Structure formats: C-alpha cells, structure tokens
C-alpha cells in the first residue's frame with residue numbers, strides 16, 4: 001500500500017525561484033494561489049520582456065482558466081486563424097499555390113507585392129478539436145497580467161544569481177542557498193532555475209553534478225545556434241495604410257527570402273499594432289563563439305536593421321496588398337522596442353540536482369518556429385507545482401523524488417516539441433539549399449499532410465493544476481489523462 005500523507009500537516013517548502021520570465025512568474029502565480037512561501041529573484045532592474053509578439057496554443061488555456069486569468073488574456077490577445085507562407089520572388093513564375101488545398105499549379109507572381117503564396121495552414125480544425133484557439137499577444141501585456149496577480153514584495157529585482165550551494169543534510173533548514181552578485185544570500189528548501197537558456201543555476205548544479213561524476217557528456221555541449229533574429233512591435237498603425245490591423249483576427253504572414261539567408265514574419269496584434277521578426281540563418285561553417293561576439297550590441301543591431309529595410313512584406317488581408325517593406329514597419333517601431341536575439345536550441349538531459357530543479361528554457365531551449373517555448377515553460381510550472389504539492393516532507397530524498405516525477409512527466413512532451421520545432425523550422429525558415437529543396441518538396445507533395453501535422457501536434461496534452469477544480473474538456477478530442485494529485489485524492493477520500 002502506498003504511504004499515506006499526514007493531511008493535518010501540509011508540507012509547505014520555501015521555494016526560491018531564479019528568473020522572472022514566463023516559467024518563473026507562472027510558477028510564482030500557482031504557488032501564490034496554493035498559499036506557499038516563495039520568492040522570485042530577477043537579475044534585471046526592471047521587468048522588460050522582449051518587444052516581440054508571442055502566441056500561446058490551446059495547451060495552457062485550461063490552466064489559465066484555473067488561475068483566473070483567461071478572460072483578461074482574451075482581452076489582450078487575438079486569435080490566430082491561419083499562418084500564410086509566402087516566397088519573395090522578384091520575377092518569373094512560381095511553381096505552386098496550395099493555399100486552398102488544391103494540387104500545385106503554376107501561379108503568377110503578384111505584381112504589386114512581389115510575393116508568391118506558398119501555403120496557408122488553417123487552425124480552425126485545431127480549435128474545434130481542442131476547444132481553444134491559438135492566441136497571439138504582445139509579450140509585455142502578458143507580463144503585466146501575471147505581475148498584476150503577484151505581490152510586488154515577493155519579486156526581487158537587481159538580484160543576479162552567481163552561485164548556488166547546497167548542504168548535504170537530509171533535513172537541514174535552508175538546504176539550498178543562492179548567492180547574488182550584490183553579495184546577498186537567500187536560503188530555502190527548493191530552488192527553481194527559471195533563468196533562461198544561459199541559466200546560472202544550471203551552470204552551478206552542472207558543476208556540482210560533474211564533480212560527482214553524475215553529468216552526461218551531452219549536457220556540457222553548447223546550445224546550437226540556428227539564426228540571428230531582430231524583433232519589434234510597431235506603435236499603433238494607420239488603418240487606411242494597414243487595413244488588416246483593425247480585424248479581430250491575427251494576420252500571420254511569413255516570407256521566405258529570395259537569394260538571401262533571411263525569412264521574416266509579421267503578426268497583427270491588439271491596438272492596431274504589427275509585431276515582426278526577421279531571421280538570418282547562421283552559416284554552419286562559422287564559429288558560433290565568434291559570431292555571438294560579433295553580432296552582440298546595439299551597433300550590430302543597427303547594421304542588421306539597415307540591411308533589411310527593403311525586404312518586401314505581405315500586407316492587406318490577403319497578404320497581397322501592394323508594395324510595402326520592412327522599412328515601413330521599422331519606421332513605426334520605437335528603437336528601444338527592437339531587440340536582437342539568437343535563436344538557439346538544446347534539450348538538456350539533467351533537469352535537477354539535489355534540491356535544485358530547472359524549468360523552461362533553462363532545460364529545453366526550442367526554436368520558436370512552432371511557438372512552443374513559453375508554452376512548455378508554462379507546462380513545466382504546472383507539473384512542477386503539482387509535484388511540489390504532493391511532497392511528503394522537505395527531506396532531500398523526498399524533494400529529489402518529486403523532481404524525478406516532474407521530469408518523468410514532462411521530458412517526453414518537451415522532447416517531442418523540441419523535435420517538432422526543429423523539423424517545422426526547416427520547412428518554414430530553413431535557407432540552406434537542402435532546406436529550400438525540402439520546403440519545395442514538402443509543400444508540393446505533402447502540403448495537406450504538413451497542415452494536418454501542424455493541426456495535430458501535441459493536441460491532446462492540456463495539463464492542469466491538480467489541486468484546483470478541473471476544467472472540463474471543451475473540444476471534440478479525448479485528452480491525455482491528467483496525473484492526479486495523490487494528496488488531493490487522499491484528502492477527498494478522507495472527507496467521504
């Protein structure tokens with residue numbers, strides 16, 4: 001018989017969270033609702049998310065309902081009904097137009113825009129199956145929403161974590177300590193590393209694990225650098241010039257550049273704005289360390305901005321609304337709303353060590369081609385909170401087995417999304433000759449299959465917070481069963 005919980009004694013570990021990104025703040029919100037003791041430590045002096053748009057698939061919608069933030073989320077976001085992929089083509093004849101699911105046919109280049117529609121992936125079927133649409137929103141608005149539900153005194157800014165120490169005692173108070181750059185230290189029972197792709201917490205625990213000979217070699221390898229990207233969001237735009245902005249739905253256009261390593265995207269977001277991003281694929285023969293140094297800083301961002309101004313963009317509701325270029329959007333985007341980021345990827349094997357556990361980009365960095373990085377950080381937070389809720393005690397052994405349970409539940413899903421983002425990136429933004437060929441081949445012969453795959457990827461996974469009332473399924477597909485909370489079940493049985 002499974003060991004029973006002492007229901008009189010609710011185990012409430014003190015949780016330290018490093019990083020106020022989507023992963024850290026979502027976990028904080030769940031712990032806040034569960035009445036746990038937690039503190040968030042953020043290195044920045046101000047929470048200033050990237051000026052890019054972000055989309056959330058249906059996967060996290062039920063948990064947002066549980067957290068009481070979904071209605072507000074709908075107000076700050078738009079539904080993404082489709083993704084329209086274009087090819088920049090200066091002249092000649094395109095080889096296909098599969099937007100209506102028909103067989104490929106020769107299509108004239110749209111004279112006004114210089115664009116050829118390659119394919120359209122519609123998401124209506126996915127919405128019907130899951131009961132929730134994909135929603136797109138300006139990142140800062142989502143952070144405002146999360147922060148509005150968290151007490152400010154629990155979020156410490158200007159706290160850059162530089163090291164982590166753990167004591168080896170089974171039941172020691174303050175079993176884990178963070179050391180910050182300002183020479184302050186804080187102790188707790190659990191430390192959650194939600195500090196992103198270059199996590200200082202991960203670095204610290206990997207050092208400890210390597211010293212104990214418990215770190216797999218692949219965890220020491222660098223992240224793979226795929227693209228250098230600039231992102232931004234315009235100020236509100238004139239509807240006469242950009243009629244698509246006033247529509248309730250999001251127009252999401254992607255363009256594959258001609259004879260260049262670039263692909264670029266635009267998304268209409270609330271308040272008549274357009275969010276945009278431009279990727280330059282990294283030449284695999286280049287040394288990533290040299291490239292990271294060269295591409296860093298404002299000056300190199302300005303160089304990249306200047307170099308992409310003439311890129312034509314799909315515009316209007318069909319994407320063929322006349323000659324507009326990235327420069328038109330850049331001119332309407334405040335410079336401090338434009339950032340340069342490196343698009344990297346890596347799935348780490350080691351997700352915890354002792355009393356320390358990783359969530360989000362700190363343990364799985366995905367390419368954003370499928371818009372799943374933050375969704376997965378959110379899902380990590382849900383499952384980790386469920387496992388913390390089911391802790392039997394704050395002993396090192398029990399904490400470690402809760403972290404193992406968390407990884408067991410999350411790793412297969414994160415791995416699936418990691419592989420999926422890699423293969424979708426090849427089709428929609430790959431610019432090597434092989435990837436260009438692969439794109440032509442896929443869209444010419446498997447366009448419908450490509451759309452179907454986009455519409456069925458990880459559809460039935462909608463994890464919920466196990467100790468809050470469950471949200472019933474809304475769509476037509478059966479969902480993956482939730483792993484129930486053992487503590488919650490025992491408490492329910494005790495009341496009968």
Ligand SMILES: Cc1cc2nc3c(=O)[nH]c(=O)nc-3n(C[C@H](O)[C@H](O)[C@H](O)COP(=O)(O)OP(=O)(O)OC[C@H]3O[C@@H](n4cnc5c(N)ncnc54)[C@H](O)[C@@H]3O)c2cc1C
Nearest residue numbers: 019021022023043055161195196200360361371373374375
């Ligand atoms: C261009 C682009 C578009 C994207 N689009 C989407 C999308 O549409 N949908 C989607 O789901 N995902 C998207 N993603 C991915 C998504 O942004 C990330 O997966 C997500 O933000 C990861 O969240 P996180 O909390 O794990 O890490 P982060 O957002 O990186 O947050 C980490 C936090 O930790 C702080 N920190 C770092 N080091 C320290 C330290 N030493 N001490 C204290 N604090 C520290 C950082 O300042 C930061 O606030 C996109 C990514 C990019 C680059």
